[in-house]
Amino acid sequence: MIVIEQQPKRVEVTVYAEFTLADYKEFENAVNFAIQFEGPVDLWFDLREMADFTLDVAWEDIVFARAHANDFSRIAxxxxxxxVAWSAWLSQIFVHAEMRVFDEEVEARAWLAEEEGLA
Incomplete structure (x- = not known):
């Protein structure tokens, strides 16, 4: 299950339990909508409550990342x-965004806010 929040120039995703292909498709739709109207966006992924993901999600992530290589600014x-941290770094091969992995939410939000000039 996922929860998606649209922010100005940012899509925030929190994953709970198993991350399924249906969840990933919902994420793709939200990102495509944001990119269409705002251009490159930041992504926020909270995966602390994710228990597992399906193999088709891993494949879809690679396909999506390659198709949107220049559509992201920062990914937290x-x-x-x-x-999960290693798989995030592996995804960075296909995306030209700055990506960082965090243990603490405060640090991740502060890093994204730096780009916005809000920190």
């Missing part, structure tokens, strides 16, 4: 899992 990934 919030996780306590070293495996």
């Amino acid at each position: 990934v919030l996780t306590h899992s070293q495996w």
